[in-house]
Amino acid sequence: MNLYGKTLTELSELAASEGLPKYSAGQIAHWLYRQHATSLEQMTNLPKAVRQRLSERHSVQLAPPIRTTESKDGTKKYLFAVGDRYVETAYIPEANRSTLCVSSQVGCAMGCEFCATGRQGFQQHLSEGQILNQLRSIPEFDRVSNIVFMGMGEPLNNLESVLRATEVLTAPWGMGWSPKRITVSTVGLLPPLRRFLAQSRCHLAVSMHTPFADERASMMPVERAHPIAQVVEELRRHRWTGQRRVSFEYTMIRGLNDTPRHVEGLLRLLAGLECRINLIALHPTPDSRFSPSPAETMVRFRDALSERGITTTIRASRGLDINAACGLLSTAEQRAHIPSSTNYISQ
Ligand code: SAH
Numbered sequence: 001m002n003l004y005g006k007t008l009t010e011l012s013e014l015a016a017s018e019g020l021p022k023y024s025a026g027q028i029a030h031w032l033y034r035q036h037a038t039s040l041e042q043m044t045n046l047p048k049a050v051r052q053r054l055s056e057r058h059s060v061q062l063a064p065p066i067r068t069t070e071s072k073d074g075t076k077k078y079l080f081a082v083g084d085r086y087v088e089t090a091y092i093p094e095a096n097r098s099t100l101c102v103s104s105q106v107g108c109a110m111g112c113e114f115c116a117t118g119r120q121g122f123q124q125h126l127s128e129g130q131i132l133n134q135l136r137s138i139p140e141f142d143r144v145s146n147i148v149f150m151g152m153g154e155p156l157n158n159l160e161s162v163l164r165a166t167e168v169l170t171a172p173w174g175m176g177w178s179p180k181r182i183t184v185s186t187v188g189l190l191p192p193l194r195r196f197l198a199q200s201r202c203h204l205a206v207s208m209h210t211p212f213a214d215e216r217a218s219m220m221p222v223e224r225a226h227p228i229a230q231v232v233e234e235l236r237r238h239r240w241t242g243q244r245r246v247s248f249e250y251t252m253i254r255g256l257n258d259t260p261r262h263v264e265g266l267l268r269l270l271a272g273l274e275c276r277i278n279l280i281a282l283h284p285t286p287d288s289r290f291s292p293s294p295a296e297t298m299v300r301f302r303d304a305l306s307e308r309g310i311t312t313t314i315r316a317s318r319g320l321d322i323n324a325a326c327g328l329l330s331t332a333e334q335r336a337h338i339p340s341s342t343n344y345i346s347q
């Protein structure tokens, strides 16, 4: 069993089943998440015999990225092996923050038409250890100030592992991060959304892309099972406490969702909900029927929403030259690419 990613509750169960004193669970957590131990052997305040016994069935499974690609703008894309598949993670340094965009699944079952990951279909869930490894095993580990679950996969479709990973990140016995440094992005799956709202204190981002149900359904199949109107209703009912925030991701597609009619639709749909909107230019995937909205259209759209009271920002596209931007993280063809690629900086 991989100890990395285990919560205090799970480590306590382990301690009990091994006949160890209760406090040893806290000691193991400290070694894993504060001392950054890479093996049981390093946990020197556990008796040697205990370490040896635990090592028979447990280990700290960390895996460095197998490839790193660096963009002209400083964004880095890391490739991690997960069994015989791969996931990608993007590291995005900015002047006053450094964001890590992590994956929660290999592929994705949601099938959004504009998304490279969606085109692969669902391959497998990542465990909490595999999610956290994307942070722990990169050279910039100490410099990451924010984590966004905006890489490959739909986090609420793998909620158990995502909740365990965010618990390790935020718990006092874990890494002790403020939940305000973490944002989980979702298309809005209703039952797990309710659970996420109740059990987590991390920020939420909902991928909206159009306020109109028919248009949304035509590019995001999830709309049929979990309509955005119901998702917004759920968010309106939720009591937002502290500085916890909900924002909406809005990928701008030329002529499709970038008109004054969409501004009006958004204002109607979001009335009475304290939120913000992030506009992202579509990053076209190969053979896509969509193209990105022009910059002037995005500025007009942003200003129209901001003037009417919804704080709206345009998210800069980073790492485009290495396909590290939203929706471009995809590993469908990596097996073929890895041996011959000259793009990658080997580690
Ligand atoms: N599955 C989650 C999180 C991963 S996708 C979700 O969909 O929210 C992260 C963000 O990238 C989402 O807002 C998604 O709509 C957006 N995205 C996907 N493909 C894109 C593309 N080709 N161009 C721009 N944004 C894209």
Ligand code: SF4
Binding pocket: 108, 109, 110, 111, 112, 115, 116, 117, 118, 119, 151, 152, 153, 154, 187, 207
């Ligand atoms: Fe999955 Fe998000 Fe891509 Fe949709 S946009 S297919 S939910 S990763």
